[in-house]
Amino acid sequence: MSTTNVKVKDTSAPRVSRRLFLTAGAAVGGGLLLDFSLPGVAHAVTGGAKTATLNAYVWITPDGLVHIVNKNPEIGQGIKTSFPMIIAEEMDVAWKDVRAEDAEVDPVRYGGQFAGGSTSIPANYDNLRRVGAAARLMLVTAAARTWGVPVEELEAADGVVTHKGRNKQATYGELATAAAKIPAPDLKTVKLKDPKDFKIIGTPIGGVDSPRIVKGEPIFGIDVTVPGMKYAVYEKSPVFNGKFVSANLDEVKALPGIRGVYVIKGNVTELDPGLYNGLTDGVAIVADKWHQANRALGTLKVQWDNGETAKRSTKGFIEKAAELAQKPAETTVKKEGDVDEALKGAAKVLKARYEAPFVNHSALEPMNTTVSIANGKVEIWSPTQMPGGGKSAVAKLLGVPEKDVTLHVTRNGGGFGRRLSNDFMVEAAAVAKAHGGAVKLLRNRRQDMQAGVFRPGGFHHFEAGLDAEGKLTAFRDHLVTYSNSGKVAGSAGVGAFEFPAGYVQNFDLGHSLMPLDMPTGPMRAPQSNTLAFAYQSFLDELAHAAGKDPLQFQLDLLGEPKPPVVNETPRGKQIGFDNGRMAGVLKAVAEKSGWGKTTLPKGTGLGLACYWSHAGYFAEVVQASVNPKTGEVRADKVWIAGDVGRQIVNPSPALNQVEGSAIDGISQALGQALTFTNGRVDQSNFHDYPLLRMHQAPKVEVHFVMTDNNPTGLGEPALPPVVPAFTNAIFAATGKRVRTLPINTAELKGFA
């Protein structure tokens, strides 16, 4: 499937704002509201005053437009389009009559409302179909009662109910008020469509907000304007959690446009491995305009007490990791058989060290939030991936009940996991409290780059044995990684099921920790984005050492398909790794890329890798070319085969996510690294932290392998394998193995 050949349905139909509807709805006194409280209670209520307090996914206005709520944050993954598509499909409404609406933030009524872990589709696909089917049944039942006919004799299509025998027709708009009085059907037993009859699901449909974006309309967090609001920046120590000592506050206060300068005390005493919602010491500068506040940072001089964290450095971490690698792992994560004994008997033993750096999410919209505090009520506008967490953290910080906090989630100008942490929202609330009234806090790029919740790096120390036939007999990884407050830092660990765990007789996985004292957290395919590089690169090394084709080596290792392990958890069934699905995508990508069948010139090579994350199976082949004189590397093309189950809800953003993930990974491999000196991040903006640009972007060819499994998400799983596929391709092109990211092109020069 080629992304450029996607033709999407017209999205230019006019939209009705929620506010406008509420006014109109009150005036006409009705409409259909379908209340859907997870895990499965539905009942209809009439519109009007009650609507404000009820949880509704669907309402129909008398003009026949069907308003469908998207409950999760839109971060570019297309969920504001895909969720309403799912409901609209089962409702039998024409897409042109659908208006996507933003949800209020209310986890009690909507269940989980967040954009993370590629979970939106797997956690909601079935439920939202049921919501749509229930709404349809209520409308059809209303028609049946009106006409005095059995429900079974009616058909519905494109928002019109028809009784063929009596030649009767009614639109959903005409039936809505009557339907709202019908008791909601049981969501568990409501009948769902046969997927072969889908008209909307599976059709490429353009983003519902896109017509506004191409005209520059204000829909991002940074665009929010509240009457009377001031603008703020919040300057913290360049060393995480540095304590404020003194500053030239009076000098800053005297600058043009400055309305207030405040020292704010932080509350971070330890770092939990979970999402970071902390507040650290800082100086808030509030001004009439953001430019004035930001400019004042040039005058502000603060003395910080930075403590032990000022001793942290990249150089120090590398030295410490080398020291720890000499000792046994401090903690065993998984142990099977006897690796040492197996290595003694191995025909070949390979050892390798792999290193991944810290990286920044670098969403293009810098972290920002607008907060208004008046009469004990707090109103927030924020581009956040995790609204519930932010709302709670703000309520706690300000000492107000959560019911007095209203949070409007704006479109996110990129998420990538950064906005799962709500530290920026908490800062905005602290500044608004200090100054009073309404304040928009916006970080400049330096602050955004350096006050991150970083993707942690790590150091893998591998040791593996092959027998005389080239079969893997022993595998060890000692991961030296980071800790915060004595625990493995957020997204810095490795799990017991890391492949090839369970596929090699003798397996030993452990970790040792180095204190970090800086927040780390999920970034697109957390953990997987570094683990795939290390593991899939080392497996490629083993394939070459075994004298086998890397594809065949991986297929041999996976072996015959066997049913995945299923664990019952409080949140439902958790399905383990399915080796058959992995082999399926490997074979598919090999076929599409011409693996093993093409002859490439010296300096150009193909690399292969696969990875399972976020329930998605992805195998990818990269063609890389390396300039022998300069060592300059480019990814020419990426072939991707992905298996996310039996249904792609919206192929247009699906392809966009897969392609974007692949290029994201290439971009990281080419040049992204945060380094630390004296506890400070050395990089500050896109001149020294380069993101991939258009002329560097590879062509990407995506193929979905359809299997009879529940549909799963696409925001993340295509990223992890692209990095090792790229570096494995560099090995194929040059004979030089990339074991440290980002790629050091100087080391690739002059290959023969």
Place this chain on the structure above:
Amino acid sequence: MSYTINVNGEPRTVDVDADTPLLWVLRDELELKGAKFGCGMGVCGACTVHINGNASRSCVTPVSAVGDAKITTIEAVGQSDAGKRLQEAWLALDVMQCGYCQAGQIMTATALLERKPQPTDKDIDDAMSGNLCRCATYARIRAAIKQAAGLPTEDKREMA
């Protein structure tokens, strides 16, 4: 200081400091939020506007340097033929993911098509390489530019 600048065909008077970047005049004085803040140093392209038809970084252009130049922003780019065709192509190919950079992308692409109505892949690379897309929608941006130019949309770049 008071400055009168020509924005989207109209004279607009603002009272700001001389060093105020044009971006912040547009966003915070004139409530034109289409141009975006990304880096503040002219390296990401999210703030791109036209100054006398040239794609320019408004975040590093002080208002005092604007003079009587004609400024066009994303809010008015659809009034030009190329701008309108690009907006339509952007929607037809569903280019965007998060969308934050796309106003800047469209502004740069419009300046390109106005200068070179039938761009090659190399022309597109040269013109667009100053505009970052963190979501990496580059293939669709390329295709949308070609579609707006009436060219076949496939990527004809040579592989090594």
